[in-house]
Amino acid sequence: MARTHITTVINGDEVDFLAEDSTSLLNALRDEVGLTGAKEGCGTGDCGACSILLDERVTCSCLVFAPEANGANILTVEGLADAGELHPLQQCFLEGAALQCGICTPGFLIAAKALLDKNPDPTETEIRYALAGNLCRCTGYDKIVRAVQEAAMQMREQ
Amino acid sequence: MKYAAPSSVEEATSLLSSSPSAQVFAGATDIVPQIHGGRQAPEVLVDLKKIDELVSLTSDDKKWTVGAATPTVELTENQAFSQEFPGISEAAGLIGSDQIQSRSSLGGNLCNGSPAADSVPAMMVNGTRALIAGPKGNRLVDVSEVVTGPGQTCLDSDEFVVEFEIDRAPSLTGDAYLRMIPRTEMDIAVVGAGARVTLAEDGTIAAAALALGAVAPTVVRVTAAEEALIGTTADEDTLAVVAAAASAVCNPIDDKRGTIAYREQVAGVLAKRAVLIAMERAQQRNGDV
Numbered sequence: 355m356a357r358t359h360i361t362t363v364i365n366g367d368e369v370d371f372l373a374e375d376s377t378s379l380l381n382a383l384r385d386e387v388g389l390t391g392a393k394e395g396c397g398t399g400d401c402g403a404c405s406i407l408l409d410e411r412v413t414c415s416c417l418v419f420a421p422e423a424n425g426a427n428i429l430t431v432e433g434l435a436d437a438g439e440l441h442p443l444q445q446c447f448l449e450g451a452a453l454q455c456g457i458c459t460p461g462f463l464i465a466a467k468a469l470l471d472k473n474p475d476p477t478e479t480e481i482r483y484a485l486a487g488n489l490c491r492c493t494g495y496d497k498i499v500r501a502v503q504e505a506a507m508q509m510r511e512q
Numbered sequence: 513m514k515y516a517a518p519s520s521v522e523e524a525t526s527l528l529s530s531s532p533s534a535q536v537f538a539g540a541t542d543i544v545p546q547i548h549g550g551r552q553a554p555e556v557l558v559d560l561k562k563i564d565e566l567v568s569l570t571s572d573d574k575k576w577t578v579g580a581a582t583p584t585v586e587l588t589e590n591q592a593f594s595q596e597f598p599g600i601s602e603a604a605g606l607i608g609s610d611q612i613q614s615r616s617s618l619g620g621n622l623c624n625g626s627p628a629a630d631s632v633p634a635m636m637v638n639g640t641r642a643l644i645a646g647p648k649g650n651r652l653v654d655v656s657e658v659v660t661g662p663g664q665t666c667l668d669s670d671e672f673v674v675e676f677e678i679d680r681a682p683s684l685t686g687d688a689y690l691r692m693i694p695r696t697e698m699d700i701a702v703v704g705a706g707a708r709v710t711l712a713e714d715g716t717i718a719a720a721a722l723a724l725g726a727v728a729p730t731v732v733r734v735t736a737a738e739e740a741l742i743g744t745t746a747d748e749d750t751l752a753v754v755a756a757a758a759s760a761v762c763n764p765i766d767d768k769r770g771t772i773a774y775r776e777q778v779a780g781v782l783a784k785r786a787v788l789i790a791m792e793r794a795q796q797r798n799g800d801v
Contacts, residue, residue: 375515399545402609414612414615419559421515421517487610487612488609
């Protein structure tokens, strides 16, 4: 099977990789690029565990064909921390125990970042709607929502 | 499967004509699960998002033009569009999650052919037309005529929707879309109701449109309700007629989301509420569009 050469910017770095046309961007990121932060939960766009920012829009990478990403700017959970220092969202998820098994966490972090990029001071309702595309079977969501509120507050104070 | 990203309508058309097993897609939010589920196995995946006019949102003094592959988030984020067509904007904002709305499009929502497609009743009550390109040239088709049954459209295999045309809303006009689902977000409509109302200077209804989704094999117009509304102020008696007419046009399925009786009753309730919201918006939109 012929593989297509795909040129992207991922987490600020130029990254070229090869992938079969029918491969999902999620599988290409995991298997070709070696970024295994984004997870496959459902493979149908329902659970959000594969969320990435694709040209600054939060997207399920399982629903993107790898060649579609040619020329795109991608942010995965691996790009959130800055020079070894955790992003406030990551720190607040840790401190607030907003994760248990951790499979959904990269997707929640990316979706929460997308929300705070657009709306630095969201209400609890806005947070819950913005995270409706992310499923968590462990936490019951309250700790996640509180972690996002705490991170938003810290980021506004910075 | 091979991926192709034509950069013009002509290139896409000739690609589709020369490869019988090619399938166009926009946001891929429906086609990926369909491929995984074995319901589709195209040889060529034709990505329409690299064609400029497919991803655009513009207006002049006569109409809005919405590229068929434009992500729905661009409609909900566009203030001028959302003020003029709040019903289409709120329907677009109900299609899946934020993740889905970064990719989902009006063209995909229509051509996937789901009876429950949220944007379709909202487009229909606004008289939206679809510009369809094919090897024999372009044709302009009313959105209400595109879907012919669940998963079925009037498009030939080498045709695709380029863009939608929506006439500018006259003053004293408002629209609305309401959806009932078992949870608050991320589900498929049990019933969807789109309404549009234009008022006369005296405050009575001069023109009305009502369309229901998820209650029949295709989205249906409720003409009996539309006729009953004309010349009224949508008073209680008229709304009772609207609700009864809405329930009467239903020909729904019985499934885990709702029984036939439940869908029929909810159709009446949502129809009334959608008309009332459209009325209220029409009253607020006096003068400049």
